[in-house]
Amino acid sequence: MSLYWRDWPVPLHSSAEVLAELAENFQFYDDDILVNTFPKCGTTLVQEIVSCLVLGPERTRTTDLKLRSPFIDLNLPPELPVPRPIDGAKKLDRPRVLKTHLPPAFHMRHLVAPSGPRNIIVMRNPKDAIVSTYHHMTSARRDELSGVPQEFSQFWRMMLGIPGGAENTEIVVHDFFDFNLSWWSMRRHSRVLILFYEDLIVDKTAEVKRMAEFLSTPLTEALLHSVLQQTSFSAMQSNPMVNITLTDPERWRPGSNFIRRGEIGDWKRHFSAEDAELVDGIIEEKLAGSGLQFRYE
Template sequence: MEKSDLTVVSDIAQFLEVEELSEECRELISSLPTEKCLLFGNLHQYRGFWHPTKILQTILTCQNQFEARDSDIYLVTLPKSGTTWLKAMAFALVNRTQYDPKSTQHPLLSYNPHQLVPFLEFPHNDVVSSTPRLFSTHLPFVSLPESVKKSGSKIVYLCRNPKDNFVSRFHWQNKLRRQELGSISLEEAFESFCRGVYIYGPIWDHALGYWKQSLENPERVLFLKYDEMKEDPGNHLRKLADFIGCPFSKEKESFNVVDQISELCSFDHLSNLEVNRTGKLPSGVINSNFFRRGEVGDWKNHLTPQMAQKLDEIIKQKLGASGLTF
């Protein structure tokens, strides 16, 4: 491991280090199922989902204090499901009248998308503000602040094939794990994934929560799939623009604005920008860590046929007759 990687691990560990928990959080934790996290510290099962201690504290604070606006837009993903890509696209869409996608001064050329779209459950240190407000979150629907649920805001959910999500998450975990703990084995990570015991997991319940909302309230919740967006980014960009209230006019279409935003936000373009090759977020994560491969079907290079079949069977069982498939 390079020295720079050691610094990142130290910064991440420090970022998630528990400082002082509220009495509410301490009492809650005492009543929750708790397991060791593969990265560091503990995970607590709150409302059916697993969260590190510090993140659980931030969730409670967010639930108690955050005030939603009807004009807000919330981008929801599980980690390693296209979060960075979705943030870039939404930011470019909402701000396209202020920032031309061809401009050499566009914020996406100078800032990582995570700096431009803050996480709902963490302090909002916006670098570039937007109107309407844009937030991202990994929270399951059940844990969103009530003000968000009761508002007229828009929710965009992006999910990824569980097998690809697992592989991407596996690599991510080993980049962040403390060196003295050694690497996480594929088998160990897979066992936790199949049990649903990992940060913000399990994937099937997370996706189902928003899938059901998209069926019941399609005007408020847009459900997208990573694989389908990779196959046809232009049409999905149009769908996203229509949903969040900034559709493309025929005039704009004639100037290839859709293609320009697609290119600006593409994996190849973002991953090769200087800010994303060398920059680092306040949490300690190096920006380049958000860009591994971004491919569909990479799981075939890592999972045995037996592992793939086992996960397929689990997902099929958990999703049942919901209509949601991967």
């Protein structure tokens, strides 16, 4: 399998073939809604909120998230007896809520068009994003993750591409800063809404209202109540429609959970003071002059 599509590294979850189809041939519609994030930055939470707003709370309670909001850039081994998510998306009724982990370069075909899908981008502070990705990649039982460093100090270095991060691994991830800065540069686009995971944790009501307004969805008090109740951390952690560790436990190591903490500041439990200071310097350098700022506690 090619590690690149054109000049872009193919992330671990995808393939050059799937990326080419998305960028060149996949039919997007004006009423599509793309929930787009760097991995482990609030994707599932926002998918569920948007699904409740657009498809209705009842459907979200009875239909698996993977089916009603497919991960369109996910590549599946051909031997699996299930359709690729990109093929499942083609059969969905409209409007469609679609999940993706791709930078805007893969969406330029519709971003530069006069009309096209709406894009909800979720960003999270890099230190918590790294911690969440670490737990996800070290908890999942997948052959392609066998090269993931088990030591956190090595893992975060791998994620940020600095020495000491298992340089020989074949694990490919998109650059956190390139991903977020490229979407940040699109923040004034009329069909792009940027959310921050930390804002969702601190004031979910306000962020749900922002999403509803962006999607032109009438938000009654009853619907708002349902959304807030259904997307609470405890509700989502116990919901087999969204928590894949409940429906596919053999793919996860004992004691792990796909919906793990849902909080701000978990990085403090993982980074040493010295490493946190080093990462702060990297963040400051990468974000300099962009205006992009994150909340860390």
